[in-house]
Amino acid sequence: MAQRPIFIPDFFRENLVREEIIEFDWYPGMSVQQKRKSIKSLHEMALTRGISPVLEISTKSDETFGIELSAFNIRLNACNDRSIIVEAAFQGGKIFENGGPYKDLYNCSGRQIKKDERLVNSGKLIAFQFEDLK
Numbered sequence: 001m002a003q004r005p006i007f008i009p010d011f012f013r014e015n016l017v018r019e020e021i022i023e024f025d026w027y028p029g030m031s032v033q034q035k036r037k038s039i040k041s042l043h044e045m046a047l048t049r050g051i052s053p054v055l056e057i058s059t060k061s062d063e064t065f066g067i068e069l070s071a072f073n074i075r076l077n078a079c080n081d082r083s084i085i086v087e088a089a090f091q092g093g094k095i096f097e098n099g100g101p102y103k104d105l106y107n108c109s110g111r112q113i114k115k116d117e118r119l120v121n122s123g124k125l126i127a128f129q130f131e132d133l134k
Contacts, residue, residue, distance in 0.1 A: 097123030
């Protein structure tokens with residue numbers, strides 16, 4: 001079992017969103033089929049709590065819009081007006097006990113970022129830094 005948040009629009013809250021933690025069956029593995037089984041399980045459990053429809057925002061989404069909104073596809077202007085993917089900003093800005101931030105990841109593709117062993121071998125995550133924000 002795993003738990004993930006689902007964010008639900010709520011126009012009567014100050015931050016306009018409500019977070020619900022959903023427990024669901026998680027299927028291990030790196031294949032698209034395994035990831036989609038986990039996504040399906042998450043959505044089915046959300047439905048049992050009256051939460052539907054759910055837009056999966058990831059590269060494994062069944063919806064084109066969900067794929068387009070993925071952190072691997074959304075770009076932001078940063079670092080001297082160059083465009084980088086949000087995932088690169090997130091992963092490259094991590095500071096660990098034994099390294100980081102790894103700003104060279106800002107220039108990498110999503111596939112390259114996923115394979116970078118520093119993100120798993122640098123110890124405990126302790127902070128984030130992006131440009132002048134920490």
